[in-house]
Amino acid sequence: MEFTVKSNCLMFMLVVLGCLVLSHSQDFICSKATYFGSPDCKGNPSGACGYGEYGRDGNDGYVAAVHSPYRNGTGCGGCYQVRCKVGGCTDEGVIVVATDSGGGDGTDFIFPAQVYSEMAQPGLEGELLSYGVVDIEYRRVPCDFGGSNLVIKVHEATKYPYYLAIIIVYPPGVYDVVGVQIWQEDSKTWRDMRKPYGAVWDIENPPKSETLTFSFLLSATGSVDDGEWVDSPTYVSTSLEAGATFDTGIHQL
Structure with a gap:
């Protein structure tokens, strides 16, 4: 019994050490993933990021609910390479975009079933699905859809000029948006926007102008401490219709 306990502890330490080395050298992080629904099930249009239908159909349906990468919503819109670590998995795994928050049984990713099964080699999808929860490794990667600039969308709750809400749809590269400001022309000052939830930023009594100018605090770690404004x-027209998208012109740092 003593031998079994020590052996298990040693094996656990080796796995943890392997994850740390892998994370340090290749930016991969060890975790677990699971799935929901039937093979034709899609993502959640009412997810925690606030994306609406984009949470279902974004990235051609390759979406995920995430736990640790969610980071109080700053991780919304980030893309991740995820690959399973059991027999019969591909080396490439899948590329998914984080559109919701969720976790359980130590998991950091919850996929639609079809996306989960595509981590498997051809013909082994059923075997992978039978695991339910599987060991994975994941890393943040730049999104390769929708261009590489930071893109915002006008939230449906916007009632300009009384209230303005925007959604960060495509963060640039591997950077998170951890702060947003809007230019107040009459006072020549930047005004902070509030993040009520997910990828949504809002402000009451926004500046009244024909165009709006934004500034974004971008961070590679999700922390405001190492962010750069x-x-x-580019300017955003104040003909703000719900669902309208605007390319900010901001690329990677």
Whole structure:
């Protein structure tokens, strides 16, 4: 019994050490993943990020609810390479975009069943699905859809000029948006926007102008402490219709 306990402890330490080395050298992090629904099930249109239908159909349906990468919503819209670590998994895994928050049984990713099964080699999808929960490794990667600039969308709750809400749809590269400001022309000052939840930022009594200018605090770690403010070189028209998207012109740092 003593031998079994020590052996298990040693094996656990080796797995943890392997994860740390892998994470340090290749930016992969060890975790677990699971799935929901039938093979034709899609993502959640009412997810915690606030994306609506984009949470179902974004990235051609390759979406995921995430736990640790959610980071109080700053991780929404980030893309991740995820690959399973059991027999019959591909080396490439899948690329998914985080559109919701969720976790359980130590998991950091919850996939639609079809996306989960595509981590398997051809013909072994059923075997992978039978595990239910599987060991994975994942890393943040730049999104390769929708261009590489930071894109915002007008939230359906916007009632300009009384209230403005925007959604960060495509963060640039591997950077999170951890702060948003809007330019107040009459006072020549930047005003902070509030993040009520997910990828949504809002402000009451926004500046009244024909165009709006935004600045974004971008961080590679999700922390405001190492973020860098980047002003958008483009302007947003105040003909703000719900669902309208705007390319900020901000690329990677």
